[in-house]
Amino acid sequence: MIGLEGLLASFGAGGSALPALPVTLPLIGAALAFAVGGRAGAMLALVAHAATVLATGVLIVVVATADAPVSVALGGWHPPLGIALRADGFAAAVLGVAAAVLTAVAAQATGAFWPPARRARLRAARGRRRVSAAFWPLLLMLSAAMATLVLAADLFTLHVAIELLTFAAAPLLCLDGRADTLKATLRYVLFALLGSMLYVAGIVILYGFYGTLDLALLSVAVEGDWPTVAALGLMTAGLAAKTALAPLHLWLPPAHAGAPAVVSAVLSGLVAKGGFVVLVRIWFDMAPGVATEAFVALMGALGLTAVALGSLVALQQSSLKRMIAYSTVAQIGYLFVLFPLAFDPEAQKLTAGAALAGGALQFMTHASAKAALFLAAGVLVERAGADALARLRGAGRRAPLAALAMGLALLALAGAPPGGGWAAKALGAAAQQSFWSDALTAAGALTAGYLGAALVVLLQRCDDVGSPLLWRGAPALALAALASGLGLAPLAGLLPMAAGAAPTPDVAEALAALPPLAVGAALALIFGEAGEARPRPRARGALIARAVDALRGAARRVVAPALALDAGLARWSAASVVLLAMLAALLASLSPSFPSPAATIAALSALG
């Protein structure tokens, strides 16, 4: 007879079955929700999610108070034969923000995705029944896959988890059954699978040379010889394709712009970053010493390319959801700047220090702010019936909470204190890689620019105010508040930062955030009303108006090539060439004989 105490002990920190719960609870919930179906099934899904959130909360507290990562060997079988789940601070941070995002998404989805009453016989009820029958089980499986992705310490388990993530996410994208969302989904799945196969080829090589796929065991065994470099190059290229790192982002904007807003929120906030989580595991936990200066410079350069391309295209979008989707492209790029920031040039390895803590904060900020933006866009677009910015004029006045959420998300992403973006930047600056952290500051201005441009339109006066959608923006606002308050969160126990390294927001920090915001405001004024071609009567100040128009025209001509470049990269054949070129560049940068960028510059200047 096993008493309650025994039960609690085995689930507690001692038995440490705790890390398994965020994986198993949602899976059980998905099975039950599917089998029961209807409103009862959806209720079960919510209960399972609530239980998962509770278990995640306990796990985070346990991890924060423990000295070492909380881990469990599944089945009592220890690696290399068995598989370990391992919850460290990074895992806890990602699990926490994932729980927040999924909760907000579930709250908003109880509107449009709630199953109709059993008696409803209309054709529309049939469609809603179909959509809700798929939505709730898939959302829970997505949650379990995300948890496995951060907890599993085995490369093959990570592969299965990332596939589950893809297959749970893909059908959600095309729930509306329109041709263009089906196309976008197909491109997403095919490209993601291409990435998976490269990843699998990589782990086959690693198993062949080291006889294990356990991250901890590999970390002590791994060397920088050529087969290992080949494996890591294949895996990194595959994961970059899966995580839509520009210029491999061909599938992301159409998919995320076309999906229902609650789906885009979870896909942009969490799913798109799944590949990045695995990359962090591989490069920081498993093979930090294999990274070279050239490799981290390449990753950082790819990241900045994504930031520049995504932001410049987002500035020119005339529809709200497409703009937010391109902003996701930019923010995935942000995450990759972690690599040069965390590289220690003296030890020639990646270090899990303040820069990694900054990367985790960046991840949390983007996940919550991006989900908030899509949820807010969902509320705004729903009433207008269109997501063209021109038709959303004044929509923010009708849904003030959604507009406020967008504003807060803007501040968090643009790096204003005490948001997560600001704290991440402050931690990154401690790494003293000034070029990369300056680049991030400049990118914050672009973010403020395109989001501000949208806000300008959304808050314009309009005659047809209609009935207000006051409370519909609440989940979005909660997430945006989280994003913009992350800098105050007591994360020192979770993330690898030195005691006292946590940045404190003060007047000087607030003043330092002003220049990028001012540049952003200028950009917003220049690029605002991008979708509008209506000439306005200008009675007074014609000269100034003409000058402003000339400035606008010039600015738009300067950034226009980004659109053409993006359209070219969206072709499958272009993406194919880019993928293979990226693979070649990764392999070259990882090979020990490849000259480091610093050495190359020194050699060139010596020649001059």
Add this chain to the structure above:
Amino acid sequence: MILDVAAVFGLAGAGAVGLGLFGMLANPRPLQKVLAFNLMGSGAFLMFGAVARRAAAPGLGPDPVPHAMVITGLVVSFAATALIVGLLLRLHAVSGSTSLKPQPGPRRAARSTPASKTSERGDAA
């Protein structure tokens, strides 16, 4: 170097990965892209079989761990194939083509709430 059974099939696996990769990248027809994905997967798995064969213990046969992973991988590939085929058939039913080319130009007036869309979806069955 001996060209044993592991090396022969390992090399065949490497070749299948290359062929599958080429098919996925260069073949314009989506159904054949799916097929190429399966080729790529089976090639990688065949290499895994070669790895397992290398690690054979006397009297015990090949390493069973890669075999189990290959079985798991084959099932996952089948699930992927089924989902893609479903998507392709639905796309064909809705649009009459299987072209994956996105429509040019910015999309106008896209609806985003499923409730409003499901009511007006074309019945393509």
Add this chain to the structure above:
Amino acid sequence: MTAWFDVGLALMALGLAWRAIATRRAFDSTVAFVIYGLVLTIAWVRLGAYDVALTEAAVGSGLTGALLLGAAHRLERAPADEDRPSAPLRALLAVACAGVALGLGAVVLALPQVEPLQAVAAASAAEATGLLNPVNNVLMAFRAIDTVLEKMVLFAALVGVWSLAPDAAWGRRPGRRFPPAAEGPLTLFARVLPPVGVLIAAHLLWVGADAPGGAFQGATILAAMILLVRLAGLADAPPVSSRALRLLIVLGPAAFLGVGMAGVVLAGAPFAYPAAHAKAIILVVEFAMLVSVAATLALLVVGPPERAQAAP
């Protein structure tokens, strides 16, 4: 002698793989792919991987082939999607892909003759579960979480495929309806084979504990039987709104997850089995999975509901 057999087999596989991607007609390339799968089955036998060979024949070649052949047939008259890369671009891609293949080939030739640590560890740990088939031990005990996640991947794919139904067809029977075929070889097979198939499936499940085989391989046989009966028009799939069908689909994964969580209390770790009853518990879980996986595999081949009117 045997070396030449292997080399011939490998070259044949590569030739068929080339044909599968280079042929214009989707139907022809699918046929080449199915034959490729059969050649690969022999290759797996040559590599001593009998469980994989069974799976490759049943899933890699069989069910995937059925799925792709059906799709190729239905898409035959689809207008060709000629977003074909230009000839120089294709040449560039070909050279790069050949480079990837050569690199992987070099890795294969460089593979070290490692110590068989895992094989020995797996064999010595087998006593804890009572199963003698090492692959099944890995799937059901050592790497149980992978197997659970893999079943959830199948489940997610089915939920996804069903979600592709047109609104008007939602809740109805999946796939097209096959009218009862005239009495002939098909109906004869469809009446005679299923009982045999059920026996083979049960046998595979039972021997899978100690010899090659297991729940998954058994499930594919059952799925094939279900598809055969449907094809002959002898029976139709239940409607997707049927709660019994839905319960059947989640039975296996739910049982595995339930046993896995019970392991926390009964054996001290998630997905651990109490040593005294390990084999019995594993067989029960495998039986539940056999039923669920068979239904899921068959339904994945059948596709989403697409009949707008309820069947008479």
